[in-house]
Amino acid sequence: MQAADHPSRRDILVAGLAGASAGLVPGEQSMAAAGLASRENAVPAIKVRYDELRPHEFRKRLAERPIAYLPLGTLEWHGEHLPLGSDAIQSEGLMVECARQLGGIVMPPIHLGPDRAKPADDGKMLVGMDYAGSTTPPRQLDGSCYWVPPGLHLLMVDAILAQLKRAGFRAVFADGHGPSRGSWVENLPERQARFGLKLFGVTKEIARQWKSQVDHAARNETSLMMHLRPDLVDLSQLPSSRSTWPQGVAGEDPRDASAAHGKECLQKSVELVRQMFAAAGLL
């Protein structure tokens, strides 16, 4: 297929923002356009996504920095105001920024992941946020479609690591959806030994400083989404009264989210990744 027939995700984002801007009042429209323009100017459009690279581009990036990034996503309820793919959009967004600043190649996100699960009284299986305190009453939240048994997730990630090793990578950073992050971190030492790869994640040592995907659809994730994909966020879907807590949302109030806060959180996380890589002698 010709490149011209296959619009990049950046093209789609630009088109989406243009479409989203059409529904805004003039002041908001110009702010959205200005935000896009400044982001386009600040970040050179370096291709870092594995699936978009041609072989010579892949060889060059791999030789410069043999680091792979693996976004751990879901298709999961993230409140009425955020899209179902929010986990992958945020983890991939962070990793694209890391790859542009630090080098390396970003894998396509995984959209399946583990989570806590238990049968409800009616026999249906409840998963993750379906029975969080903020889901009243507990119920299957609309759109969640990601759960796999922990053992299957381990096998999937093992298979990806074996392929990354074979392709020539020497290090992998993975992060995203909370339970997937937990599984990744828990198995870091054993997998490092088994695959002969240097593996990085949000371990206990940096968890308190980490600022990316640290709540569920609350102020942190909503701010990150407002920074990365403002066209996909609709705060007007949240209850307008502060006395009504949004369903299936855990953390600080998402109605206090902002794109500026999201950008700040993302940059702090990129800096932590930079420090991890530097300490391991990869930069």
Ligand SMILES: [Zn+2]
């Ligand atoms: Zn999330």
